Amino acid sequence: MISWKGIENNSETIENLKISNDSKNIKIKSVVNGFKNNHPIAIKYFLNLNLDWNFTSVKIESLLDSKPDIQLKVNSDGKWFNENNLHLEQLEGATDIDISITPFTNSLPINRLKEKLKERTELTVVYIDLLNWNIHSVKQYYTKLQDQIFYYEGVSSGFKSKIFTDENGIVLNYPDLFERVN
Numbered sequence: 001m002i003s004w005k006g007i008e009n010n011s012e013t014i015e016n017l018k019i020s021n022d023s024k025n026i027k028i029k030s031v032v033n034g035f036k037n038n039h040p041i042a043i044k045y046f047l048n049l050n051l052d053w054n055f056t057s058v059k060i061e062s063l064l065d066s067k068p069d070i071q072l073k074v075n076s077d078g079k080w081f082n083e084n085n086l087h088l089e090q091l092e093g094a095t096d097i098d099i100s101i102t103p104f105t106n107s108l109p110i111n112r113l114k115e116k117l118k119e120r121t122e123l124t125v126v127y128i129d130l131l132n133w134n135i136h137s138v139k140q141y142y143t144k145l146q147d148q149i150f151y152y153e154g155v156s157s158g159f160k161s162k163i164f165t166d167e168n169g170i171v172l173n174y175p176d177l178f179e180r181v182n
Contacts, residue, residue: 002170004103004178011036014181015102025050031063032101036131040064041101043130053112055096060128067133072097072126080126094137096125103163103171103178109142110150111169117144122155148172 006013013034020027028047035041042063048056057073071083072091080091096108109123120143127138139155150163164173172180 001182002104003181004171005181006034006036006101006177007179008036008177010038013041013101015104015178017102017104021051025056026053028104030102030104036101039131041130043101045099045102047097047105049108053108055108058097058099058128060099060130062133070128070133070135072135091126091135091137094124094126096123097128098125098138098140099128100130103174106150106152106163106174107165107170109140110163110165113142114169115144117142117150119143 017030026049060070141153
């Protein structure tokens with residue numbers, strides 16, 4: 001079990017995440033509870049990756065209200081689909097997801113690209129904004145500064161930060177946002 005606490009201003013969250021894998025997939029189960037910008041949050045998400053840390057599917061459930069589940073999957077051709085198997089052309093070209101209330105999804109490109117991140121690398125990701133319950137693609141940059149330290153840049157948001165990871169590429173500290181507690 002991996003746990004993080006959200007340390008952003010006006011926010012207090014705790015996430016408990018479990019990673020398991022079999023011979024073909026990495027499976028993530030996580031629950032995030034607390035408050036973000038004074039809005040209550042209780043989210044459960046399930047994430048599937050292949051063994052190379054490529055995203056394959058996600059299901060996100062709100063535990064507080066009747067918002068519809070968010071379900072996305074991507075096929076081997078890079079085509080994205082929702083829970084009704086509707087092709088989401090606006091997400092094509094995205095390689096990863098970024099869920100707004102967790103640092104874990106930053107570990108996807110870090111583990112997938114590894115040493116390629118020694119060069120500043122632009123990625124298109126599907127950003128899942130759980131405060132507003134919407135999805136859109138965004139550009140992000142990742143650069144490996146040294147072992148276990150990466151530099152993140154959000155192109156449209158202008159947000160920049162170092163990200164510190166453990167030896168397995170899992171986020172330990174995302175300054176001013178998240179801190180691992182175990």
